[in-house]
Amino acid sequence: MPSRPARPHPLPRTATVVAIALAAGLLTTGSAEAAPVRIHDIQGTTRLSPLVGQQVSEVEGIVTGVRTYGSRGFWIQDTAPDTDAATSEGIFVFTSSVPTVQAGDAVRVSGTVTEYVPGGLNSGNQSLTQISKPTITVVSSGNALPEAQVINGWQVPSRYTPEGDPADGNSINKLPLHPRSYALDYYESLEGMNVAIGTSRVVGATDPYSELWVTVKPWENPTNRGGARYGSYTSQNTGRIQIQQLAPISQSPFPKADVGDRLTGRTEGPLDFNQFGGYTLTARTLGTVEDRNLERERTRRQDRDELAVATYNVENLDPKDPQEKFDALAQAVVENLASPDILALEEIQDDNGATNDGTVAAGQTLAKFTEAIKAAGGPAYEWRSIDPENNKDGGEPGGNIRQVFLFNPERVSFTDRAGGDATTATSVVRDKGRAALTLSPGRIDPANAAWENSRKPLAGEFSFRGRPVFVIANHFGSKGGDESLTSHHQPPARSSEAKRLEQAKSVNAFVKDILKAQRTADVLVVGDINDFEFSATTQALTADGALEASITSLPRAERYSYVYQGNSQVLDQILTSPSIDDYSYDSVHINAEFADQNSDHDPQVLRFEP
Structure with a gap:
């Protein structure tokens, strides 16, 4: 992320x-x-x-x-x-x-x-x-302030930025500003000036740093729940503005707002530029948040003949987290996700969290979480995972995050094949006319340089009503190090994409091995892919028709699992093999749009009949 x-x-x-x-x-x-x-x-x-x-x-x-x-x-x-x-x-x-x-x-x-x-x-x-x-x-002293330049949607150009100058490393720094042609030029022409906005819709919830995002263009790529959808590298939602306040929080608490709320009245102050959002209205006078009562979604329960497979990034969960976090996540699994049959978790930390002492086991973390699910009225989930090598999978130092399968043994069974560990790769064989994993659970291609200092994919073989189902849980490399949308390089450099591209190729090759052994195999690639549905990463995952990005089955206004700088975007995905051609998909919006979050990601659920 x-x-x-x-x-x-x-x-x-x-x-x-x-x-x-x-x-x-x-x-x-x-x-x-x-x-x-x-x-x-x-x-x-x-x-x-x-x-x-x-x-x-x-x-x-x-x-x-x-x-x-x-x-x-x-x-x-x-x-x-x-x-x-x-x-x-x-x-x-x-x-x-x-x-x-x-x-x-x-x-x-x-x-x-x-x-x-x-x-x-x-x-x-x-x-x-x-x-x-x-x-x-x-x-x-006591002079009247210069009249504020009012920013409204009709003044902000629809084009985001000019292309950078190739002779200057694709930089826009030295290009003449055209504030009537490009949104970034318009904002730059107001840098440091007293500006104001009127009543505007919140598109990025209040964060821990006392900031929120609004849009002055309510018509620009709206989601069904009030956000601004990020649909391509050339669709930058030009009406987004970050809001901070000049008064210290100790003197004037910053309001809590969720996506879809409205910042009403007049918000006025200097237009700043900062590291964490670019052009930012630092409010001397802050409007009032009007609560629009956004509700957390609940997916429907799977039918008897449907297998429900979900993925959920639980954001560095470890036993040192307060019981309230475990209880809230567990309640979400039971009430909002309707107790899926198989649940792939990302960011499960080891048994002492970020304490960097060589501990890699996560049994205490998982016992505490599954007990909380039972207490919330959910099933007695069992789990399968592989402990990573210490500090070899990225994430918070000492935390040793990994993917984990939870499954409801009353609905689905896990096909155990021993021998999987942090460094041994599972592979595919043909057994009695069907594809089978040599190790289950097992890691995919762990020696590949693409997975260096990154989470290795976890493959597992399940059985539902006598039919095998292969699930591959992923947590691809983060976007850390990428340049922001407001970079002076245009287009911005997305250096992190190179690693995810190689990771996607590795997973795609493994899926093809399964399909080569059994053309009709049911395969689901799930997890925090850390990339968009239109990205080169997703294109590499779906190459040669091996997989389909199932989130594209949703209407465009519903395709998102994460909100970043006021852009509602896809990071979490479930991809399916060709045999899974009739399914129900749901991006369950319970976190990303809210100031109060149990995780910063929204879980994904897919239901189908194997």
Whole structure:
């Protein structure tokens, strides 16, 4: 899944701003102090200031917002704008310490023009133009703030971004801004300015960092439950904006909101750019959340002749988690997933969680979880898994996450074939006219470099009403290291995809081995694929017709299992072999759209008659 590093406070800046100036060829040394300039002169008509690295003096503006925590500083805006729509009239002044100014102060600021890249140069993020190491003179106080630029859906262009310049490494940094043509250019032209939105729909629930996402384009790729669906690499949902607030949480608690709720009234403040969402309205005045009472979904119970197979990423579950988490996850299995016959779990940690002492067994974790399911009125699930080698499968150091099969022995049996371990590969043979696994449970291709420092697929052979069913549980490599949608490289680099592509090829080859042994074999590839239904990863999994991405059987507005930066998207999947041609699929939305989550993923369920 996409991950976000811990936030340093205050954010380190000096090395980054010098580096980007040198890289842009814009930093000069020993230059004389420039004459007074206006903010729009500093911002210029591209993403990089034409004055980066230079000293500026007596830059005038009205303070529109003050941030006293995290990246400390304040925003100022010129009250005498130019007529060029590409040049912003606002700028951030980075003070490092708590600023002494307040909104409404008229100030003159002298300092160094810098370009700060949140996350560092290697992140690929765009930069924030700012004045650093400032000296500040307060001219007067209590002034009216510059009128906010209202952002509404009709003003934001439908095209997201221009293509990057191939001569500049596919960067858009030096391209002239066209705010009437591209959404990212439009937002960049307002960087640092006082902006406002009216009543808007929430498309990303409040997160642990006190942020939420809204859209100013309610018509843009809506899901049935109020989100904004991410349907392709060229469908970026241009109306999404992240909302934070300027007041510390200790002084003004941030509201909780779920997808589909509305942020009503007027939300106003400076437009920032940060590492964790790009363009962000840092609200000086925050609207009110209107609860639209989004409910957690419940899938239907399988019929007597149907086999129900589900997958669920339970987010680093270990015995040290509070009993409340076990109980909530268990209740979801029983009530929301209707007690599936086979349940593949991802992110089951070892018996002491993140304690890095060599422990790899997860029996205590699984006993605690299955007991919680029984207590919630569910079946007495049995489990099968293979312990990984210590710290060889990625995830939280010491946690040793792995995939696990739970199955209801009253409905389905597991075909045990001994010998599987962390490093021994299972294979396929033909036995009595049918495909069979040599090891069950067994790992697929564990020595393949594609699985280095990543979870190895777990294959198991089951029997339902006398018919064998093969299930392969997966947790592909995460998207960590990929550039954001707001990267200055366009299109953004998706470096993590290369590994998932090789992992998909490995699983696809194994499925073909099963189908070669038995053309009519029922095979399900399930799990946290960490990639979209339209991705090269999914294309590699389904290559040559070996599998079908079953989530594509749903209407487009229902195809998602995860919400990231306001985009409802597919990460979790169930894929089926050709013999499974009549099935019922459900992406059960119980987590991703909610501020209160038991996991950040939504489980998937498929029912069919073998």
